[in-house]
Every structure is written in C-alpha cells, then in structure tokens.
Amino acid sequence: MKDEEDRPTLPDLADLWQETMNWQPEAGQHAQFQSFYELILESNRQLNLTRITEPSEFWEKHLWDSLRGISRLLPSPPSLFRAIDIGTGAGIPGVPVAIVRPDWEVTLLDSTRKKISFVQSAVDTLKLENIKTAVDRVEQIGHDRHHREQYDLGLIRAVATASVCAEYTLPLxxxxxxxxxYRGQWTDEEAQGLAVAVEQLGGTIEATDAFVTPLTHSTRHCIYLRKIATTSTMFPRTIGIPTQDPL
Structure with missing residues (x-):
C-alpha cells in the first residue's frame, strides 16, 4: 500500500466550484470524490476505465463536467426522484451526481459487465445507498416496464451522436x-438533426448550454431535452439500429 503522502490528491478548488456553479461540495462529498478517484486508479490498469488520471484533469473532465450538467438542479430543495446514467462506464457522471444528491435514486446502466462490476464495488465501498446498477442494453430496457417512462432525469455522456442519445433516453x-x-463541440447542423429526432420521440429541445471548462478553457455543451408526450412504442428500435440508421 502506498504511503499517504504518495496518494494522488484531487484539488479542492472550492472557489472555482462556487464561481462556476454557485455551489461547492461539502467536506464529506469532497472526501467521497477522492475515494472514488482512488478506486478508479486502482482498477484502471486491468479495466481501462479512463485515460484521464492526472488529479486536476480528473477533477475538471470527470467531476466538474459531470456536475456542470446538473448545476441548475444542485441548489434546489431535496426532492426524491429517479435518474438514470446511460452508458455509465466507470460511473461517470452517475456516481458524482449521486454523491451530491443523496436524495435522488440513481441507476447506473452499462452493457459491459466488468465495468458494472467495478462500479458496484465502488458503490459498496463508498456506501452510496441511493445507487442501483444494471447490466443491459438501453435498447432492451427501453421496452421493460420497470424502466420505460420511469425516470425523471436521463444522463448520457460520450455515448453516440445526439439523435441516437435522444432515442436512448426519451423512452425511459x-x-x-x-x-x-453531454457534448463537446456543437453545430447548427447537429441541432437541426436532433430537433427532427426529438420531435418523433415526444420531446423538445428546451435549452442548449454552451460553457468553457475552468482549467483548460475547453468548449463544452449540455443539451437539455424535455419530454412533453408519450414516446411511441416503436422506440427505441432494436439493438444496433439507432446507431446504424439515426433518426
């Protein structure tokens, strides 16, 4: 075991949290972020969970970025509701979200069993009782009565094109x-394609939030889709079809 002083340590950056989100994590939440970071580093060689391992980069690209997406929901009063993180991978953004909103029930979904096994182990170690995990394809659970139209919030990061992400999330x-x-660059062409897809899925584009990351000053976007009508039972289409033939 490494000595305490050899452990990579996440920066605190309370002022940056406050400046960029009008919010900052409590000491206990920061400690959970640190423990989560260490668990990822320990398992990363075997599982290839992330290429982002340097402390400041991890803080910005995994923790800050995850919570920037829900920043408009962070200061709100506690309200028990259900969220799902689709294609969670190493548990991002779902684990950081669950840490800062312990009143939410967060389901972490991934089709790779090894990744969900890691996430479940991390959840157990961190004692995050508000997290559930699931190994499955989103095209399948989108037709499962335990998941279809059961969630208040859907998070999807670095999974597919925007129209495919819409087809994955809105039925749930x-x-x-x-x-x-969660997107990087965003173009008018992508926005037009997404609008066409969202209309077929019972949704509308509520907002497009462009922002710059606080350390590396990279451009990022979060696209917010509001579900305004029941999604047709033809969606999501069968495994592989959404990516092969986007709406």
Missing part, C-alpha cells in the same frame, strides 16, 4: 422528465 423518461446530453 416520464412525461415532463428531462434528458441531459
């Missing part, structure tokens, strides 16, 4: 629910 949301698509 209740009417009135919100999907957050």
């Amino acid at each position: 949301l209740k009417v009135g629910g919100l999907a957050i698509l």
Whole structure:
C-alpha cells in the first residue's frame, strides 16, 4: 500500500466550484470524490476505465463536467426522484451526481459487465445507498416496464451522436422528465438533426448550454431535452439500429 503522502490528491478548488456553479461540495462529498478517484486508479490498469488520471484533469473532465450538467438542479430543495446514467462506464457522471444528491435514486446502466462490476464495488465501498446498477442494453430496457417512462432525469455522456442519445433516453423518461446530453463541440447542423429526432420521440429541445471548462478553457455543451408526450412504442428500435440508421 502506498504511503499517504504518495496518494494522488484531487484539488479542492472550492472557489472555482462556487464561481462556476454557485455551489461547492461539502467536506464529506469532497472526501467521497477522492475515494472514488482512488478506486478508479486502482482498477484502471486491468479495466481501462479512463485515460484521464492526472488529479486536476480528473477533477475538471470527470467531476466538474459531470456536475456542470446538473448545476441548475444542485441548489434546489431535496426532492426524491429517479435518474438514470446511460452508458455509465466507470460511473461517470452517475456516481458524482449521486454523491451530491443523496436524495435522488440513481441507476447506473452499462452493457459491459466488468465495468458494472467495478462500479458496484465502488458503490459498496463508498456506501452510496441511493445507487442501483444494471447490466443491459438501453435498447432492451427501453421496452421493460420497470424502466420505460420511469425516470425523471436521463444522463448520457460520450455515448453516440445526439439523435441516437435522444432515442436512448426519451423512452425511459416520464412525461415532463428531462434528458441531459453531454457534448463537446456543437453545430447548427447537429441541432437541426436532433430537433427532427426529438420531435418523433415526444420531446423538445428546451435549452442548449454552451460553457468553457475552468482549467483548460475547453468548449463544452449540455443539451437539455424535455419530454412533453408519450414516446411511441416503436422506440427505441432494436439493438444496433439507432446507431446504424439515426433518426
């Protein structure tokens, strides 16, 4: 075991949290972020969970970026509701979200069993009782009555094109629910294509949030989709079809 002083340590950066989100994590939440970071580093060689391992880069690209997407929901009063992180991988953005919103029930979904096994182990170590994990394809659970139209919030990051992400998320949301698509660059052409897809899925583009990351000053976008009508039972289409033939 490494000595305490040899452990990579995440920067605190409370002022940056406050400046960029009008919010900052409590000491206990920061400690959980640190423990989560260490668990990822320990398992990363075997599982290839992330290429982002340097402390400041991890803080910005995994923790800050994850929470920037839900920043408009962070200061809100506690309200028990259900969120799902689709294609969670190493548990991002779902684990950071669950840490800062312990009143939410967060489901972490991935089709790779080894990744979900890691995430479940991390969840157990961190004692995050508000997290559930699932190994499955989103095209399948989108037709499962335990998941279809059962969620208030859908998170999807670095998974596929925006229209495919919409087809994955909107069938899982209740009417009135919100999907957050985490994107890098964003073009008018992509926006037009997404609008066409979202209309077929019972949704609308509520907002497009462009922002710059606080350390590397990279441009990022979060696209917010509001579900306004029940999604047709033809969606999501069968495994592989959404990516092969986007709406």
